[in-house]
Structures are given as structure tokens and as C-alpha cells.
Amino acid sequence: MRHLMSPLDLSKEELDDLLTLASDIEKNPKKYAHVCDDKRLATCFYEPSTRTRLSFEAAMMNLGGKVLGFSSADSSSASKGESVADTIRVVSCYADICAMRHPKEGAPLVASMASSIPVINAGDGGHQHPTQTLTDLLTIRSLKGRLDNLTIGLCGDLKFGRTVHSLIEALVLRYSNVKFVLISPEELRIPSYIREDVLKKNNIEFQEVERLEDALPDLDILYMTRVQKERFFNEEDYVRMKDFYILDKQKMELAKKDMYVLHPLPRVNEISTEVDADPRAAYFKQVQYGVYVRMALILTLLEVKLPC
Ligand code: NCD
Numbered sequence: 001m002r003h004l005m006s007p008l009d010l011s012k013e014e015l016d017d018l019l020t021l022a023s024d025i026e027k028n029p030k031k032y033a034h035v036c037d038d039k040r041l042a043t044c045f046y047e048p049s050t051r052t053r054l055s056f057e058a059a060m061m062n063l064g065g066k067v068l069g070f071s072s073a074d075s076s077s078a079s080k081g082e083s084v085a086d087t088i089r090v091v092s093c094y095a096d097i098c099a100m101r102h103p104k105e106g107a108p109l110v111a112s113m114a115s116s117i118p119v120i121n122a123g124d125g126g127h128q129h130p131t132q133t134l135t136d137l138l139t140i141r142s143l144k145g146r147l148d149n150l151t152i153g154l155c156g157d158l159k160f161g162r163t164v165h166s167l168i169e170a171l172v173l174r175y176s177n178v179k180f181v182l183i184s185p186e187e188l189r190i191p192s193y194i195r196e197d198v199l200k201k202n203n204i205e206f207q208e209v210e211r212l213e214d215a216l217p218d219l220d221i222l223y224m225t226r227v228q229k230e231r232f233f234n235e236e237d238y239v240r241m242k243d244f245y246i247l248d249k250q251k252m253e254l255a256k257k258d259m260y261v262l263h264p265l266p267r268v269n270e271i272s273t274e275v276d277a278d279p280r281a282a283y284f285k286q287v288q289y290g291v292y293v294r295m296a297l298i299l300t301l302l303e304v305k306l307p308c
Pocket of ligand 1: 051052123129132162163225226264265266
């Protein structure tokens with residue numbers, strides 16, 4: 001039985017197969033409409049979510065399966081003191097696969113060790129968010145036609161943004177010649193374990209800069225992120241940081257004609273709504289790719305026999 005805690009749980013070949021399956025699902029959705037008729041997905045979300053939870057549920061429904069779950073710790077027995085290990089033992093009796101989001105780093109891993117069904121990490125604190133990374137990879141591959149030889153700018157909260165951590169790890173360790181421009185205020189720089197153990201250790205070309213304007217002209221992809229309010233220790237620091245970057249029409253003029261803008265969403269102020277009409281704004285397309293890739297992931301982890 002396999003779980004997904006980090007994008008690196010998939011080899012390069014498995015990752016490519018999964019993205020290819022997701023693209024086939026996009027082209028032939030009907031073919032997959034009943035492949036999970038007898039399966040159930042549990043969504044155990046101890047932290048707020050719109051896209052991740054609903055896209056998992058939509059993915060399972062698109063495959064013909066059923067869904068059950070809870071969307072906050074308050075509405076589960078966690079509020080009575082139940083451990084994630086006990087909860088997953090119980091959920092294993094009701095469902096075939098579980099997507100779990102938790103504010104504590106490592107909680108889905110603890111759950112996976114007690115589980116008798118595959119567990120998918122749907123975001124653990126400021127650590128990892130592997131299914132957002134699969135979404136991002138599918139989006140980039142679909143729009144640019146490749147995942148190698150790219151210059152990617154990541155902008156905003158690089159310290160607490162778990163989507164950034166997972167995406168960098170996957171691109172560095174599974175693809176080649178990807179360069180990074182890390183755009184953040186001093187206080188929200190990338191954690192040192194990513195800088196040292198992932199980027200430097202693998203001799204990856206990267207720069208850390210503060211001004212978005214300086215980075216924009218060189219980028220193939222700009223990955224914007226929200227300042228992660230819920231991970232700050234005090235409100236004052238958050239207020240100081242929250243509007244540090246605002247991508248607007250004027251800044252978009254500095255970018256290449258084929259530079260796409262991605263964002264895991266939710267957006268707060270970091271992308272002005274005037275950018276939405278720009279053909280390079282890909283963040284809502286990205287949401288759709290998130291459904292296809294989660295369908296492909298469910299099929300892969302459940303080892304469902306694929307239709308020909
Ligand atoms: C992200 C997350 O939860 O980490 N959202 C998502 O899953 N699409 C990003 C965020 O909350 O800023």
C-alpha cells in the first residue's frame with residue numbers, strides 16, 4: 001500500500017506517468033466516469049480549505065466514487081482529544097483512501113503509519129503540499145510543454161508557503177536545468193533546509209531577491225503566493241508583510257509574452273484582479289488541472305485497472 005506525503009514519494013517515471021494519465025483524463029473524461037464506482041474517499045481536514053478538499057471530492061465523484069469526511073477539527077472527534085492515529089484507524093473502516101490536511105507538520109505521516117488505507121498529505125502546516133505540486137507540474141507541463149529548462153520565480157511567503165517547498169523539491173530532484181529566482185522580503189525567505197539541502201546540495205542556480213520588478217523580465221513562470229497569516233506569531237508582523245507584493249498590469253508589462261502566472265490560491269491582494277484578464281494569468285486554469293491530477297493520483301494509489 002502506498003501513501004503520498006511528499007512529491008518525492010513518486011519516482012521520475014511515476015511522476016511522468018501520473019501527469020500523462022491526468023492529461024488523458026482531461027481529454028477523455030467519460031472513459032474514467034465509472035472506474036471507481038465501488039470506492040470511497042474520506043477527506044479529513046483539520047484546517048480550512050476550499051480547492052484542495054473540493055477538488056479531491058470532485059475528483060472522486062468524476063471517477064464514479066463516493067465521498068465522506070469532515071472539514072474542520074471542530075466538527076470531528078479531534079475536539080474531544082482523539083489522536084490522528086485513532087481517527088485514521090476508524091476512517092480506514094469507512095473508506096478506501098483518505099486525503100488529510102492538518103496544521104501540524106508530520107500529522108498525515110503519523111496517520112499513514114496507523115492506516116490500513118492509502119493516506120494523501122493534503123497539506124501539513126508550513127511543510128509540504130504534494131498534491132498542489134502535482135497540480136502545478138501538470139499546469140506548467142500543459143502550458144509550456146516541458147518541465148525542464150525553465151526559469152521559475154517564486155514570490156511572496158517563501159518561509160511558510162508549503163506549496164513552494166514541495167514545488168522546489170520536485171523540480172530540483174525530478175527535472176533538469178530549472179533555475180529559481182526566490183523573491184521575498186528578508187523575513188519571509190526560504191527556509192534554510194531548502195536553501196542548503198535542496199538547492200545548494202544539488203548545485204542548482206538560484207538567486208534571492210527582494211524586488212519583483214528586477215526578476216520579472218527573465219522568468220518563464222511566476223509563482224505568486226499569499227502571505228500565510230495563520231502561521232505568523234503576531235498580527236503586527238503579518239500586517240507589515242501582507243501587501244509587500246502586488247502584481248498588477250504595469251508590472252506584467254515587464255514580463256515575457258509567454259510567462260505564465262500561477263498561484264495556488266486563495267489570492268488576497270498579491271495579484272490585482274486587473275491581471276485576471278491577461279492571457280498569461282493561469283491561476284484559474286490551474287484549479288481545473290488540480291481535479292485531473294487528483295483523479296490520476298486516486299487511480300494510481302488505489303491501483304485501479306485503467307480502461308483501454
Ligand atoms: C495553499 C495551501 O493550503 O497551502 N492553498 C491550496 O491548497 N490551494 C496555499 C495557501 O493557502 O496560501
